Amino acid sequence: MQYINISHTEQKVTFPQAVVTGLGKGQGLFFPEQLVPLEGVQALLEMDFVSRSTILLQHLVGDAMTADVLQGCVEKAFDFPLPLVAVSKQVHALELFHGPSLAFKDFGARFMAQCLAGFNAGRQTTILTATSGDTGAAVALAFYDQPGIDVVVLYPQGKVTPLQEKLFCTLGSNIRTVAIKDDFDACQQLVKRSFDDLALVKMLGLNSANSINVARLLAQVCYYFEAVARLPQGTEPVFSVPSGNFGNVTAGLIAHAIGLPMKRMIAATNRNDTVPRFLDSGIWAPRPTVATLTNAMDISLPNNFPRVLELEQRHGLPLRDLLTSFAISDADTSGAIRALDAQGYLADPHSALAWKALSTNLDESETGVFLCTAHPAKFRETLEHTLKRSVPLPAALEQVSEKEILSSEMPADFKLLREFLLKK
Ligand SMILES: *Cc1c(COP(=O)(O)O)cnc(C)c1O
8 A cells, every 4th residue: 555645646655654754745745545445344343443443454554564563553552442422312422532641632643653663663763742732642641661762742831731731741751841931833833943954853763743644544543433333233323523633534534435334424613614614615714723612623724634635536535425514612612511411421622512513413313423532621620610510530630630740941942942852
C-alpha cells in the first residue's frame, strides 16, 4: 500500500515513511492511495477488538508492517476499555475517554507512539509538540518511557486548566514540558520555527506527532467498527462526531469506505462553523476563531478537511448523502448537558454537543451513536457550573492532582528554545 501526498500526488511513500515524516512536500497531507472494501465484514464484526483492529490496520498499512508487529502495537496502544452505553432506546454513547489522558486522542497518539518506536529502531527521535490542553497529555503519556524517544511539549502558561497541566507536566523521565509565557499561537509558531531549522531537525530527529499524522487517523478507524459490532446485527447507525480539526470524521468516512455498514455521519461543530457553512453554500469562508464551551473544537481552519474532500474526489465517497454538519451554540450545549443529566448520563461539553446534533436530526427509524471524546471530569468546572452540583474526579485525576509540576518556563523566544532542545 502506498501513501500519496494529496497536494503533490507524484510523491508516494510507504506507511512508515508517512509516519516518520508527518507532512509531505509543500505541507501536503498523506493519505492511503487506495481504499479497498474488506471482504467478510460480518465475520470481522464478530471478532474481539484487538484481533479485528489488527486486520483493519493491516488492510490500511499493507505489507510495510507484519501482522505480528501490528498486533503488538495494537495490544499496547489500545489497552483500555471502550464501552458503548445506551442513553435511550435509539441513542448510544461510544465512550472513547477511558485511556490514560481521559480523551479519545489516546487512540491515535498511543498507536502512533508504538509505530514510531518500531520504525525508529535505535535512531534518536525528539517529539516536539504544542498543545492547548488535550493533545499534550495524550502525546506525553503515549511516549512516556519509550526508549530512544524524547518528548518536548510547549503550552501557554496559565492557559491550560490546572488538571490538564497535572496530567502531562508531572511525568519526568523522557518528557520535558515548557510553559511559554505567551498564547497557544506563539507555541505553535515556535514549533514551526523549529521544523524550519533543518540543522535542528536533523540533529534531533524532530517529529511533531500532531493531528495530521496519518497513523493517528488510522487508529481511529478501529473504534467505529467496534460500535457497529456492539449493536444488534444488521444495524446501520448514524454517527455524530464532535468536530474541530475533522480527523475523527475522516476516520469514520475511511471506515465506511473500507466496508463498515453505517447510514450516515453528522459532523457537529460549535460556533466555529466553517464546515457547516461550506457544505451549505459550497464556499470556503473561515472566520476568526471564537472561544466556546467546547474549547478543543475552537478551530476555524480544520486541518484534516482536505482529506474529507479527497475521499469524495479520488475515492468516490458520496459526501452529499453521507455527511451533514451542524453548528451548535453554547446555550444549546449547556441545555444538552442538562437534558442528558436528566436522563442519567453525565457528558462533557464536547460529547453533549454531538448528542444535541444527533437527537435533533435522527429519524424515528434510525439508531444513533454519538462519540464521547473527553471524560466529564476533565471539564468539571463547566459541568459544575451548568448542573449546579459537584462532579467527582476519577482516581487517575485524583492521583495526579497531588503531584508536582516539573515544567520549565520560557518567553516565546526561538533562540532560547533551540538551546533548550539541544541541551538535554
Ligand atoms: C480534539 C478533540 C475534538 C475534535 O476532534 P477532531 O478530530 O479534531 O475533529 C473533540 N473533542 C475533544 C474532547 C477533543 O479533544
